[in-house]
Amino acid sequence: MHKKLLIVFQCLFSLILTIVLIQGCSPKHYVRGKTDIKGIKKIAVLPFENFTADEAAGEKIRRIVIADLLSRGVETVEPGEVTRVLRDFKIKSLNVLKLSEIKDIGKTLGTDAVMSGAVEYYGMSKGVSVNYPEVTVNLRLIETASGAVLWSVRNTSGGPDFWTRHFGSEGITLSETAGDVVREAIRTLF
Amino acid sequence: MKLLMKLFTLISIFFLIFCLGCAGKGNPDFYLNHDIDFSYIKRVAVLPLDNLTNDKFAADSVRHVVISELLTTGLVDVSCPGDALAALEGLKIKQVQSLNAEQIKSIGKTLNVQAVIIGAVNKYGEVREGNVSAPEVTITLMMADTGSGSIIWSVTRTRGGAGFMVRHFGAKSETLSETVLHVVNEAVRTLYKY
Numbered sequence: 001m002h003k004k005l006l007i008v009f010q011c012l013f014s015l016i017l018t019i020v021l022i023q024g025c026s027p028k029h030y031v032r033g034k035t036d037i038k039g040i041k042k043i044a045v046l047p048f049e050n051f052t053a054d055e056a057a058g059e060k061i062r063r064i065v066i067a068d069l070l071s072r073g074v075e076t077v078e079p080g081e082v083t084r085v086l087r088d089f090k091i092k093s094l095n096v097l098k099l100s101e102i103k104d105i106g107k108t109l110g111t112d113a114v115m116s117g118a119v120e121y122y123g124m125s126k127g128v129s130v131n132y133p134e135v136t137v138n139l140r141l142i143e144t145a146s147g148a149v150l151w152s153v154r155n156t157s158g159g160p161d162f163w164t165r166h167f168g169s170e171g172i173t174l175s176e177t178a179g180d181v182v183r184e185a186i187r188t189l190f
Numbered sequence: 191m192k193l194l195m196k197l198f199t200l201i202s203i204f205f206l207i208f209c210l211g212c213a214g215k216g217n218p219d220f221y222l223n224h225d226i227d228f229s230y231i232k233r234v235a236v237l238p239l240d241n242l243t244n245d246k247f248a249a250d251s252v253r254h255v256v257i258s259e260l261l262t263t264g265l266v267d268v269s270c271p272g273d274a275l276a277a278l279e280g281l282k283i284k285q286v287q288s289l290n291a292e293q294i295k296s297i298g299k300t301l302n303v304q305a306v307i308i309g310a311v312n313k314y315g316e317v318r319e320g321n322v323s324a325p326e327v328t329i330t331l332m333m334a335d336t337g338s339g340s341i342i343w344s345v346t347r348t349r350g351g352a353g354f355m356v357r358h359f360g361a362k363s364e365t366l367s368e369t370v371l372h373v374v375n376e377a378v379r380t381l382y383k384y
Contacts, residue, residue: 030261049254051247095250096279097272120251121367126316126323136367138254142270149268154258156367165362 029153029188037150037189043069043141044077044111046102047086049094049118057122061137064182065115072190077109085109099147106144113150114142121156124174132160133174135181141189155185220345220380226335228342228381231304234260234333235269235297237278240287240310248314252329255374256307265381269301277301291339298336305333305342316366317350325366326350327373333381347377 031037045066050058066076085108089101097116106114121136136156143150157177163169172180236257241249257268277300278286283293286308297306313328327350333343349369355361364372 028262030258030264049250051251051254095272096275097270098276099270099273101272102270118250118254120247120254120370121365125365127363134365134367138258147270149261149270152258152261154255154262154371156365156371158368159362159365162362 026188027153027155027184029185030149030151031189032148032150035150040074040112040141040150042075042077042111043113043115044082044106044109045069045079045115046082046097046105047094048116048137051118051120052122054122057119061117061119061122061135061178061182064178065117065139065186068179068182068186069190072186074190077111081109099142102142103144103147106142111144113144116140116142120154122174122178125159127160127165130160130164130168130171132164132171133157133177134159135174135178137181137185139185151189153185153188155181157181220377221341221343222380223340223342226342231266231333231335233267233269233303234305234307235274235277235301235303236260236271236307237274237286237289237297239308239329242310242312243314245314248311252311252314252327252370252374255370256309256331256378259371259374259378260307263378263382265378266305269303273301274306289334294334294339295336303336305335308332308334312346313348313350314366314370322352322356324350324352324356324363325369327366327369329373329377331377343381345377345380347373349373349376 045062048058048062062079066079069076085105089105091097091101094116102114102116117137117139119137121134123134124131125134134157136154138154139152140149141151142148157180160171164171236253239249239253253271257271260266260268277297280300281293281296283289287310289308294306298304309329309331311327311329313326315326316323317326326348328346328348330346331344332341334340335342349372352363353361356363
């Protein structure tokens with residue numbers, strides 16, 4: 001009897017610990033109430049704004065986002081097709097993209113939602129004793145039909161871990177960090 | 191007994207120092223117009239922030255974090271960032287730092303928002319403290335009511351520098367992105383007071 005109780009207690013403890021860990025790792029995000037995320041089958045990922053010194057950072061992150069969405073079974077529009085539509089709409093700058101334009105782009109591409117965002121940080125940062133990769137992204141999902149922001153998230157990679165700081169163990173690369181940051185961010189949605 | 195008394199006096203002095211050190215924390219370090227009913231503000235526009243730093247993307251970066259934080263907290267809905275810029279262009283407003291009440295009202299009507307958020311990024315980058323460098327961010331945010339054009343909320347928040355544990359024991363320090371998020375979060379949290 002005692003053994004059974006102990007096993008039940010251990011299982012319960014593990015479950016709680018897992019939930020706490022998963023919740024603790026999830027970046028802060030916003031999901032519009034009563035949103036049926038499963039209803040979103042096709043997304044157009046717009047080019048991201050780039051606030052970094054790396055000119056290609058926006059495009060790099062965009063490709064990772066597309067690859068991640070596809071791996072989760074969400075259909076995405078070919079990036080070239082999105083670029084063509086942006087050109088047709090005579091959109092020169094992404095930071096002045098109006099909501100009506102976003103809705104029109106989504107309708108033209110036949111998508112349920114449009115993803116826009118910004119890359120705030122992408123590069124190697126200098127820590128106290130080590131250099132480490134730092135990536136920060138900001139993503140938003142806008143419903144094509146209503147123009148409402150369905151989801152918004154900001155995720156950052158954080159600094160070097162304990163082993164890298166104190167024992168100089170090799171940390172993950174910049175590309176791996178970017179992949180992790182995008183994956184964690186999109187996990188809050190799908 | 192004397193030793194006990196000395197110990198008691200010492201502890202009392204330390205306690206007093208701690209209390210005095212925290213004096214002033216009770217006073218609000220932000221402005222909130224208590225005559226305004228904030229519950230009617232359902233939708234805001236975050237206008238481009240002034241960039242008073244050497245980093246050319248600092249203001250844009252912080253603006254996106256402010257939008258993200260406002261949405262995350264669920265306090266208000268935020269208008270599309272591009273719409274805000276388009277409205278400024280449409281109203282031929284080039285400098286956001288010198289907005290007058292009439293312009294604020296016009297922006298409110300164009301964007302259909304009850305308030306606009308303006309502000310500045312005063313500091314954004316790494317500061318060097320001895321042989322350690324650490325991120326430092328200072329921002330000022332203000333909310334203007336589009337009905338009257340007056341400022342109804344204002345807050346300045348700063349954060350940065352390496353802590354004791356970082357300087358001496360190599361503990362994990364914050365990255366610049368984390369510092370930005372903390373500063374914006376602290377600033378936005380003052381809106382909870384209403």
